[in-house]
Amino acid sequence: xxxxVFAWESLPQILRGVPxxxxxxxxxxxxxxxxxxxxxxxxxxxxxxxxQVFAVYVSFIRGTPLLVQIYLLYFSLPRMLNAFFASIxxxxxxxxxxxxxxxxxxxxxxxxxxxxxxxxSAIQSVPSGQMEAALSAGLxxxxxxxxxxIPQALVVALPSMCNTVQSILKGTSLAFVIxxxxxxxxxxxxxxxxxxxxxxxxVVFVVYLMVCLCIEKMFSVLENHFKRxxxx
Amino acid sequence: xxxxxxxxxxxxxxxxLMKAFPLTIKLAFISLAFGFLLGLVLVIFRxxxxxxxxxxxxxxxxxxxxxxxxxxxFLLFYGLPVLLSLVGLDISGWDKVSFGxxxxxxxxxxxxxxxxRAAYESVPKGQYEAGVSVGLSEFQALxxxxxxxxxxxxxxxxxxxxxxxxxxxxxxFTLGVVDLLGQAKLISTNGYGIKKIEVFxxxxxIYWVISLVIEKLSDFLEKHYTKNRAAT
Numbered sequence: 001x002x003x004x005v006f007a008w009e010s011l012p013q014i015l016r017g018v019p020x021x022x023x024x025x026x027x028x029x030x031x032x033x034x035x036x037x038x039x040x041x042x043x044x045x046x047x048x049x050x051x052q053v054f055a056v057y058v059s060f061i062r063g064t065p066l067l068v069q070i071y072l073l074y075f076s077l078p079r080m081l082n083a084f085f086a087s088i089x090x091x092x093x094x095x096x097x098x099x100x101x102x103x104x105x106x107x108x109x110x111x112x113x114x115x116x117x118x119x120x121s122a123i124q125s126v127p128s129g130q131m132e133a134a135l136s137a138g139l140x141x142x143x144x145x146x147x148x149x150i151p152q153a154l155v156v157a158l159p160s161m162c163n164t165v166q167s168i169l170k171g172t173s174l175a176f177v178i179x180x181x182x183x184x185x186x187x188x189x190x191x192x193x194x195x196x197x198x199x200x201x202x203v204v205f206v207v208y209l210m211v212c213l214c215i216e217k218m219f220s221v222l223e224n225h226f227k228r229x230x231x232x
Numbered sequence: 233x234x235x236x237x238x239x240x241x242x243x244x245x246x247x248x249l250m251k252a253f254p255l256t257i258k259l260a261f262i263s264l265a266f267g268f269l270l271g272l273v274l275v276i277f278r279x280x281x282x283x284x285x286x287x288x289x290x291x292x293x294x295x296x297x298x299x300x301x302x303x304x305x306f307l308l309f310y311g312l313p314v315l316l317s318l319v320g321l322d323i324s325g326w327d328k329v330s331f332g333x334x335x336x337x338x339x340x341x342x343x344x345x346x347x348x349r350a351a352y353e354s355v356p357k358g359q360y361e362a363g364v365s366v367g368l369s370e371f372q373a374l375x376x377x378x379x380x381x382x383x384x385x386x387x388x389x390x391x392x393x394x395x396x397x398x399x400x401x402x403x404x405f406t407l408g409v410v411d412l413l414g415q416a417k418l419i420s421t422n423g424y425g426i427k428k429i430e431v432f433x434x435x436x437x438i439y440w441v442i443s444l445v446i447e448k449l450s451d452f453l454e455k456h457y458t459k460n461r462a463a464t
Contacts, residue, residue: 063443064436065399067406068413072432079429166298173300174403184302197310205303212298 007199010190014203017183018211020100024175024182025168028107029115035108036115043120054116061113066171073106074099074178099179103172111168118164122157123149151229158226162219166212173208183207242430245419249435252415259329259411260398263336267397270337271344278349289345296342301403305335309407332404336397343393351386352378384458391450395443402439412438 039058043051061069126149134144176185183204191200277289296304309331313323355378363373402413410418416435420428 059444060436060440063395063399063440063447065402065413065439067402068416068432068436068439071413071417072429072436075428075432170298170300173302174406177406184300187303198307198314201303201306201310205299205307208300208303209295209298 003196003199006194006196007203010194010196010200010203013190014183014186014200014207017181017186018207020180020182021169021172021211024100024104024107024172024180025165027104028111028168029165031108032111032115035112036119039112039116040119040123043116044123058113058116061110062117066110067174067177069110070103070106070174070178073109074102077102077105099175103175103178103180107168107171107175110171111164114164114167115161118157118160119153122153122160125156126152151226155223155226155229158219158223162216165215165219169211169215170208238427238430241427242434245427245431245434246438248419249412249415249431249438252410252412253438255329255409256398256401256411259332259336259401259404260394263333263401264340264394264397266333266337267340268344270341271348274341274345275348275352278345279352293342293345296339301335301339301400302406304338305331305403305407308335328407328409329404331407332401332409336400339400340393340397343396344390347386347389347393348382351382351389354385355381384454387454387457388450391446391454394450395446398442398446399439 039054042054043058045051064072130148130152131144134148135141139147172180172182173184175182176188181189187200187204190203191197274289274293277285278293280286309328312331312334313326316323359377359381360373363377364370368376401411404411405413405417408414412435416431420431
């Protein structure tokens, strides 16, 4: 009943989407981390204006569906970027022609919103005495964060970050609506080619499962490595 | 070529978008209701001593958490009819929304069960033991002492799950169902294409407002529920 031969043969094609998926996921995560950290800091320290703007931003990202964000940003970013470049005299005319680039931008914005909340609660879970002790021992604020607070905050944040990365990964499955050829798109192509929908999507399902498991393993290793910074 | 932002159009378009609002809400809340029941079953399995049920529930939850919504949706849409036809059930007349309900039930069941499990485990064992030692039956100790306390812990997470599922319902648009997002896409393509941004901003605002309302409701319920309880 199930054409396992087709399933096996469609695997290489579907796997071709994995690098794109991983690229979007990794780039979003890596670029979002410093951004989210700054947002978290701004909100914790209640920087006037900035923290309110960020609060609205985070609320918007967390309150609207990813698919809606994808469409919204895909239609508005080219115009906004054009206007921005025009105002600084660049004069480029961007169109929606590089969906991957826009997808990465969209996911960076999305991830930053969620990660900012994770970081905010993680940083706040580190006792404020740590920072005070660091400052009184002569460290600069930057050093206080870098050497004392962040390592401890990271331990708390790691499990959430694992969830976040898996969320982004699953979210990339929606990027095909703007033309990005990632795992889901390859699956749809494979399915349509032989009209073997079930087998193709089963393969897609298994691929996502495997990648998520790998991510979990990776974070397990990271969590073990950072255990020594655990707040007792 | 660059049009100004048309605020009045945006306001005009909201009633048209709201035509799809009932469908989104119905889809979300029916799925959440069934999902809650599923979550109860799953958490009961998870907390048992027997390895089989525990492993089954655990595996189900892990698999669901590694699967993108759209993948499960497509798998159900293409696979369920074939699967059920093997046992002689013909569901070819089913509405696409039904597959959505099954899909979101499966997801919310997993999320709810994790929330319930964490909440249950956060109540100290001593509470249950105290209850039993004063003469309450197992069932009474559970329902009168443990569960009310667990409920207070679970409430914020329940709110989060509701918001999550509500946002996720937008994915059913990829099956061709006209939900809020589908309505937005319809309006934007029927128009002149220039007004796309306004439509998507409007729809994202609708989702945002819904999320904020549920958040506030959840906060209110939590405050009200824990008002007369001693902190554990």
